Amino acid sequence: MAEKPQPVQVLYCGVCGLPAEYCEFGPDFEKCKPWLIQNAPDVYPDLLKEANAKETDKVSDQLQSTSISAGGGSSTSKPEEVKRLPGGKIKKKDKQEVIIEKVVRNKRKCITTVKGLELFGVKLSDASKKLGKKFATGASVVKGPTEKEQIDVQGDISYDIVEFITDTWHDVPEAAIFFIEDGKKVPAV
Amino acid sequence: MFKKFSSEEVSAQNQVKASVQRKIRQSIAEEYPGLEPVIDDLLPKKSPLIVAKCQNHLNVVLVNNVPLFFNIRDGPYMPTLRLLHQYPNVMKKLQVDRGAIKFVLAGANIMCPGLTSPGGALDDDVAEETPVAIMAEGKQHALAIGFTKMSAKDIRAINKGIGVDNMHYLNDGLWKTERLD
Numbered sequence: 209m210a211e212k213p214q215p216v217q218v219l220y221c222g223v224c225g226l227p228a229e230y231c232e233f234g235p236d237f238e239k240c241k242p243w244l245i246q247n248a249p250d251v252y253p254d255l256l257k258e259a260n261a262k263e264t265d266k267v268s269d270q271l272q273s274t275s276i277s278a279g280g281g282s283s284t285s286k287p288e289e290v291k292r293l294p295g296g297k298i299k300k301k302d303k304q305e306v307i308i309e310k311v312v313r314n315k316r317k318c319i320t321t322v323k324g325l326e327l328f329g330v331k332l333s334d335a336s337k338k339l340g341k342k343f344a345t346g347a348s349v350v351k352g353p354t355e356k357e358q359i360d361v362q363g364d365i366s367y368d369i370v371e372f373i374t375d376t377w378h379d380v381p382e383a384a385i386f387f388i389e390d391g392k393k394v395p396a397v
Numbered sequence: 398m399f400k401k402f403s404s405e406e407v408s409a410q411n412q413v414k415a416s417v418q419r420k421i422r423q424s425i426a427e428e429y430p431g432l433e434p435v436i437d438d439l440l441p442k443k444s445p446l447i448v449a450k451c452q453n454h455l456n457v458v459l460v461n462n463v464p465l466f467f468n469i470r471d472g473p474y475m476p477t478l479r480l481l482h483q484y485p486n487v488m489k490k491l492q493v494d495r496g497a498i499k500f501v502l503a504g505a506n507i508m509c510p511g512l513t514s515p516g517g518a519l520d521d522d523v524a525e526e527t528p529v530a531i532m533a534e535g536k537q538h539a540l541a542i543g544f545t546k547m548s549a550k551d552i553r554a555i556n557k558g559i560g561v562d563n564m565h566y567l568n569d570g571l572w573k574t575e576r577l578d
């Protein structure tokens with residue numbers, strides 16, 4: 209009997225969804241670039257150089273008196289600037305938090321939406337199944353208004369969902385869970 | 398084929414009978430012996446197997462709403478790219494050169510010269526009318542699933558025209574259909 213092959217984990221781009229190495233042939237490579245620099249720097253080493261070159265250009269622009277001689281220097285990139293993006297800013301990651309919101313539908317019926325679990329490496333289809341089971345209700349993964357996927361759970365389960373999330377997915381800290389109440393974001397703890 | 402595929406193309410979606418389910422499992426295991434050890438994970442005996450019938454005699458095999466395989470009429474089952482990415486070694490591979498990538502990703506069939514040029518690669522064991530993974534020069538993962546029109550040896554010898562039909566490629570409709578509800 210052949211040995212059981214382990215499924216390969218492919219790095220799919222967070223912007224266009226293609227394997228990261230194909231972003232350059234994707235619908236909009238420019239949009240993928242910031243994500244790639246953050247998450248897949250070894251796939252496109254040139255992107256970092258590009259970012260560095262711009263960075264160095266900018267520095268040399270500021271030092272106007274030496275701008276001519278600095279022109280040659282822009283091709284030699286400095287290793288300590290590697291993590292920076294064009295503009296010199298170090299880009300923040302998508303904030304890792306889980307947001308729970310109760311949405312009331314036809315007076316007494318309501319659904320509880322859970323957003324952001326995927327940022328903690330949780331598979332949403334799996335999470336939706338677990339939530340449905342735990343609260344004995346319907347749960348499904350749906351595309352949210354911002355094109356991001358969220359989980360809709362039928363009924364008001366906000367009372368013990370926090371405990372369930374932290375118990376089930378240990379990577380999700382309680383401090384990263386928030387409720388939306390009256391349009392305001394409040395921490396769960 | 399899947400250029401504009403979406404759930405609207407599905408004309409009927411049915412849970413298949415146990416006997417049909419067995420047959421599908423069997424033909425997949427025969428076509429891809431490398432998948433045999435994991436076939437129970439992919440197509441669990443106890444989960445219902447759904448076959449979505451679509452236009453142009455296309456069938457898509459779903460488990461838990463996720464498309465895993467497709468075929469045309471009674472033709473061989475082919476894995477979706479997302480599945481192939483997980484088990485890349487279950488299919489024979491042909492490689493196109495870098496210049497061909499953008500054409501393949503636009504849905505074009507694969508021309509012989511793209512496979513025979515220095516950036517391409519051919520596995521001489523591949524016969525005609527065989528499902529193959531289409532790889533690309535300098536890339537690690539498959540970009541398309543193809544169905545050969547000629548054997549690899551003919552592709553090399555004739556070196557003209559379409560060598561492989563492009564069945565399914567990155568960013569086509571099937572790729573975007575991660576779930577079919």
Ligand SMILES: [Zn+2]
Pocket residue numbers: 221222223224225226228230231234240
């Ligand atoms: Zn991308």
